[in-house]
Each structure stands twice: as C-alpha cells, then as structure tokens.
Amino acid sequence: xxxxxxxxxxxxxxxxxxxxxxxxxxxxxxxxxxxxxxxxxxxxxxxxxxxxxxxxxxxxxxxxxxxxxxxxxxxxxxxxxxxxxxxxxxxxxxxxxxxxxxxxxxxxxxxxxxxxxxxxxxxxxxxxxxxxxxxxxxxxxxxxxxxxxxxxxxxxxxxxxxxxxxxxxxxxxxxxxxxxxxxxxxxxxxxxxxxxxxxxxxxxxxxxxxxxxxxxxxxxxxxxxxxxxxxxxxxxxxxxxxxxxxxxxxxxxxxxxxxxxxxxxxxxxxxxxxxxxxxxxxxxxxxxxxxxxxxxxxxxxxxxxxxxxxxxxxxxxxxxxxxxxxxxxxxxxxxxxxxxxxxxxxxxxxxxxxxxxxxxxxxxxxxxxxxxxxxxxxx
Ligand code: PLP
Numbered sequence: 001x002x003x004x005x006x007x008x009x010x011x012x013x014x015x016x017x018x019x020x021x022x023x024x025x026x027x028x029x030x031x032x033x034x035x036x037x038x039x040x041x042x043x044x045x046x047x048x049x050x051x052x053x054x055x056x057x058x059x060x061x062x063x064x065x066x067x068x069x070x071x072x073x074x075x076x077x078x079x080x081x082x083x084x085x086x087x088x089x090x091x092x093x094x095x096x097x098x099x100x101x102x103x104x105x106x107x108x109x110x111x112x113x114x115x116x117x118x119x120x121x122x123x124x125x126x127x128x129x130x131x132x133x134x135x136x137x138x139x140x141x142x143x144x145x146x147x148x149x150x151x152x153x154x155x156x157x158x159x160x161x162x163x164x165x166x167x168x169x170x171x172x173x174x175x176x177x178x179x180x181x182x183x184x185x186x187x188x189x190x191x192x193x194x195x196x197x198x199x200x201x202x203x204x205x206x207x208x209x210x211x212x213x214x215x216x217x218x219x220x221x222x223x224x225x226x227x228x229x230x231x232x233x234x235x236x237x238x239x240x241x242x243x244x245x246x247x248x249x250x251x252x253x254x255x256x257x258x259x260x261x262x263x264x265x266x267x268x269x270x271x272x273x274x275x276x277x278x279x280x281x282x283x284x285x286x287x288x289x290x291x292x293x294x295x296x297x298x299x300x301x302x303x304x305x306x307x308x309x310x311x312x313x314x315x316x317x318x319x320x321x322x323x324x325x326x327x328x329x330x331x332x333x334x335x336x337x338x339x340x341x342x343x344x345x346x347x348x349x350x351x352x353x354x355x356x357x358x359x360x361x362x363x364x365x366x367x368x369x370x371x372x373x374x375x376x377x378x379x
Contacts, residue, residue: 002319003363007203008152008180008297008354009323013246014205020249021207021242032239033230046239049248056251057187057197057214065213065234066244070179070200072225073213074099074146076235077175077196080221081144082107085173089114089141091134093126094341095153100146100177101337114141123288124156124342131163135170143172144195149181153338153352154287155297157181164193173219179203179211180294183254184262189214201243205356206250210243261357266295268355268364275368276300280375286344298353301344305375308349315351318370323352 004012024045030038032046047061054061067073078100081087090104094117108115116138119130126147135143145167150157160176167174175196178187182197183204189197196219200211215221221234228236254261273290276283286299307314312324324336339350353367 001363001366002321003359003367004321005353005355005359005363005367006321006323007356007359008352010202010208011205011356012358013207014250014253016253017206017246017249021246024242024245028241032241033228042239042241046241046244049244052248053212053251056255057182058190059214060217062232063189063214063217065215065231066239066247067211067213067235068240069202069209069211070097070177070198071099073198073200073211074175074177075103076213076221076224077198077215078103078107078144078146079224080215081173081175081196082111082113083224084221085144085219086142087113087144087173089116089138089143091116091118091131091138091143091145091147091172093118093120093147095120095124095151095338096146096148097152097177097179098337100148104146114138118147120342122343123291124151124154124286125288125292126156126158128159128162128166132166132170135166135172139170143167143170144175145172146175146177148177148179149185149197150294150297151287151338152180152297153336154299154342155289155294156287157292157294160192160194167195168193180297183251183258184294184296186255186258189216195219199247201247201250204250204254207243207246210240210247212247257357262295264357265355265359268359268361269295269298271361272298272353272364272368275364276371279368279372284348286339286342286350296355298355299339299350300353301348301350302375304348307374311349311374312351314374315367315370320367320370323354324350 028042030042032043050064051061054064092104104115116134119127164174173195177198179200182199195216197214202208223236225236282303284301
C-alpha cells in the first residue's frame with residue numbers, strides 16, 4: 001500500500017485542475033502583453049482569474065499579484081516593505097518558514113534593518129504580549145510584523161485579527177504567510193485588516209510554481225524582479241497563465257467543498273492522535289494538536305528506540321510518505337529549526353504526518369499498523 005502523508009510539503013493536483021489547464025496549454029499560447037487577438041485572449045483569461053481569486057478572500061482584483069509561488073511572495077512583501085515603505089524594523093519569529101526568516105535576516109544585514117523575534121509559550125504558540133512589547137519598544141521605527149497563520153511543522157495557529165489590531169495600534173504593517181492555511185480556512189482580508197498575505201497553489205491541490213501576494217490597495221510596492229510592466233508593474237516576467245488558471249481552479253474546488261473536507265481531514269487527525277496514544281502510551285505531540293491547530297498537520301514525538309535515525313525511512317520502506325523536517329527540507333528531523341526553537345527535546349525522534357482530503361481512514365489504519373509493528377517489539 002502507498003500512503004502519502006506529506007501534504008504540508010505538497011499536495012497532488014485535483015483532476016479538475018488538470019482538466020482546466022489542458023485546454024489552456026492547447027489553445028491559449030498568446031503572450032498576454034501582445035496587442036493582437038491571441039494576446040488579448042490570454043490577457044482576458046488572466047484578468048478573469050485575478051477577479052475570481054480576489055473574490056475568495058474579499059480583496060480587489062488589483063490587490064492580487066501573481067508570483068512564482070510562496071517563497072517569492074514572502075520575499076516581495078518583506079523586501080518591498082523595506083525598499084518602498086520605509087520599513088526599518090521587522091518583527092518575526094524563529095519558527096517562520098525559511099522564506100520569511102532567512103529573508104528577514106538577509107534584508108536586515110543588507111539594509112541595516114533591525115530584526116526582532118517574538119517569544120513562544122511552552123506549547124509553541126507565539127506570545128502575543130511579546131509582539132506588543134516589541135512594537136512598544138520600537139515605536140520610533142517603521143515596523144512590519146511578519147508572522148505565519150499556521151506553522152507548517154507543528155500546526156499551531158496565530159490569531160490573525162488580534163495581531164492585525166496590534167499592528168494598527170502601533171501603525172505597523174502586517175504580513176502573514178498563509179501558505180498552509182489558504183484554501184483550508186475562509187479568509188476575508190477586509191475584515192482581518194491585514195496588509196499582505198502569501199499564497200501558494202501547490203499546498204491546496206494546484207500546480208507548483210504559482211502563488212500570489214495580496215497587497216492592500218493603499219500600499220505601492222516596486223518589483224523585486226525587474227524587466228517588464230507585468231502584474232501592474234509589481235512583478236516583471238511573462239505571466240504563468242497555466243499556473244494562474246490552475247491556482248484559480250484549485251481555489252474554486254477547495255472553497256466549494258471546504259466544510260466537507262475540513263470535517264473529513266480533522267476526523268483523520270483526531271483518529272490518528274487517539275490511536276497513537278493507545279498504541280504507544282509514551283507518545284507526545286509537538287505543538288498543540290488538540291487545540292488551536294491546523295487540522296492538516298500532526299507532529300508526533302516518538303519514544304527513543306534503536307531505530308531513531310531510521311524512523312522516516314522505515315515508514316518509507318512500508319510505502320508511507322511522511323516528513324521529519326520542514327515542508328521544503330523533508331527527509332530528516334535533524335536540525336528542524338521549528339522544533340529546536342520551541343524547546344522540543346531534539347534527542348527524541350519526531351515525524352510530521354500531514355493529511356489531505358484524498359487520505360482515507362483505511363490509509364490511517366495501515367499507517368497505525370506499521371507504527372504498531374515498528375514499536376511493539378522495540379519500545
Ligand atoms: N511558506 C510556508 C509556510 C510553506 O510551507 C512553504 C512551502 O513549504 C512556503 C512558504 C514556500 O512556498 P513555495 O513552495 O510555493 O515557494
């Protein structure tokens with residue numbers, strides 16, 4: 001049996017997405033910047049998609065900038081804020097995805113921008129008071145707060161509206177990497193009062209290499225990738241029409257069936273927690289999976305055995321794909337900056353199981369039977 005439980009790294013594409021892309025590849029090759037009918041046809045498809053995408057998050061079409069994925073969108077938000085909005089202070093966390101934390105550090109070093117890090121409580125939640133303290137201490141600076149909506153390794157969620165309120169109070173910008181939560185929850189950017197959010201299509205059954213940055217209409221960024229006037233002068237380069245159509249269809253499918261999928265996936269996660277606790281009484285979970293947690297992610301801390309180093313590979317041998325580290329460095333839990341920074345005992349082996357609507361209870365039962373076999377004789 002082959003079981004894919006690494007959906008926080010990437011997801012399989014929906015058939016409806018593939019079906020939407022194929023005719024575009026066959027028929028719509030015109031360059032959207034061309035003035036002739038071939039180009040105009042492609043341009044019309046892109047603008048229709050932009051409008052549809054904006055509608056799902058209650059944004060305006062002009063607030064959506066298509067990018068080459070989540071990493072680029074995170075870069076555009078942070079680098080743009082420093083280059084074009086006078087930001088000289090970034091508040092972020094040490095458990096952000098590398099696309100944010102490495103960018104914040106790089107920008108900080110290059111542009112003499114102060115970078116401050118929030119603290120966590122014992123369950124790995126961002127301490128909201130530490131955000132306010134840092135904002136208060138740096139009142140004389142122009143700040144952008146960049147904190148992800150849900151952590152891709154442990155699943156802990158951030159109360160976006162509360163943080164947005166704090167940012168308003170201190171006249172700071174607020175960016176959130178919503179790569180793991182877009183299309184898994186509903187979003188209303190107007191109600192949230194947020195300045196930037198990042199999206200990546202391959203985390204919700206869309207294609208890789210396409211995402212977007214929502215930029216509030218009152219903010220004007222210059223491109224970090226220069227060389228053309230595409231995307232209203234914010235992102236140069238011929239538009240990825242296949243990706244844009246795929247992303248839009250994936251969003252449509254996700255939001256159409258959201259309630260049903262949330263219920264299904266949360267059910268699988270809860271079942272897995274319950275059964276793991278039954279099979280291995282010493283099992284622990286990193287983060288806070290029974291509370292304010294992304295329903296697709298479960299980070300499990302197993303007891304030590306003589307196969308600690310080989311745990312992920314043992315699952316792989318049995319046909320089960322899981323991850324030991326962050327989404328983009330799957331393969332081992334050695335050096336997970338997230339687990340280390342929330343104070344997890346790094347001597348214990350940890351694996352991330354992440355679920356999608358395509359997983360079944362039978363697959364979870366098979367995975368649990370492998371857990372049983374691996375641990376029954378070893379613990
Ligand atoms: N942000 C988060 C939270 C992620 O999980 C990922 C992917 O793993 C990214 C950003 C990067 O997105 P992309 O792969 O589209 O560049």
